[in-house]
Amino acid sequence: MAISLAHTFGQVIGNVLEDAIEPMLQRFADERGLYLDKKGPRKARAGRKVTWADFHGNTHDLDFVLERGGTDEVIGTPVAFIETAWRRYTKHSRNKAQEIQGAIQALVSTYKHCCPFTGAILAGVFTEGAINQLKSLGFHILFFSYASILDAFQTAGIEASFDEHTPEKEFRRKLGRWKATSKKARRNVAIQLVKGHQQEVDKFLSALDDVVKRRIERIIVIPLHGRETECFSVGEAIAFLSSYKSSRVPEAVYRYEIHIRYSSGDRITAEFTERTAAVEFLKRYE
Secondary structure (H helix, E strand, O other), rough: OOHHHHHHHHHHHHHHHHHHHHHHHHHHHHHOEEEEEOOOOOOOOOOOOOOEEEEOEEEEEEEEEEEEEOOOOOOEEEEEEEEEEEEEOHHHHEEEEEHHHHHHHHHHHOOOOOEEEEEEEEEEEEOOHHHHHHHHHOOOEEEEEHOOOOOOOOEEEEEOOOOOOOOOHHHHHHHHHHOOOOOHHHHHHHHHHHHOOOOHHHHHHHHHHHHHHHEEEEEEEEEEEOOOOOOOOOHHHHHHHHHHOOHHOOOOEEEEEEEEEEOOOOOEEEOOOHHHHHHHHHHHHO
């Protein structure tokens, strides 16, 4: 099945978005001693894709992952999962938001002890509902409007607007102009895209910086003594609590609860039945 010229031109815009974001994230990573994994070869993994597996063994391809302790040869601890997406029509935006949500939330659950930053860098046309859906789940959003994309391409003399009625010959003309554009001019399109939203870019990076620089303010350890009592009605539970004698609690520990509080406001809660497992968990944060 042949790929339409509209799809091909959409890929051009998507590539420009990634070209605009990658240097920004690379600079951020270099300044903070982090590793930025992006599409391309890396000795620590197979293939060119940035692929991470969740606790169910399902794999997810991402655009960017920031790692602490990562190198070309070693996979580090994930600090941030960041996806980019470009969409021209609102009818596609909610599905893409759900796709991003599904992939990154599964990984956040898998690496919840890291409490990683979750970001979505969107461009083009996305409904307010799609954006708010991601925000409600804790995603930090950086959004490049469709108008700003057109303005950025205009710096290279390319009129990038199109819709469902744009003829193939018009796409052919746009693609021809892009192919003839110098590398320097293409790079300038990406630079102008960022400049057009510099305030939003700075806000996004500031939120990312807060996660990277956060520190543990306190750790609460709660050894729980006693046995679990299962009740099958509210009345039964009330009766149990009313007659409960705390002085009869055995000395053996039933469960350990650990609560970690960060300066950023992030929280991690974990439960363990074995003390050794609780200790191993805390060693991850040394």
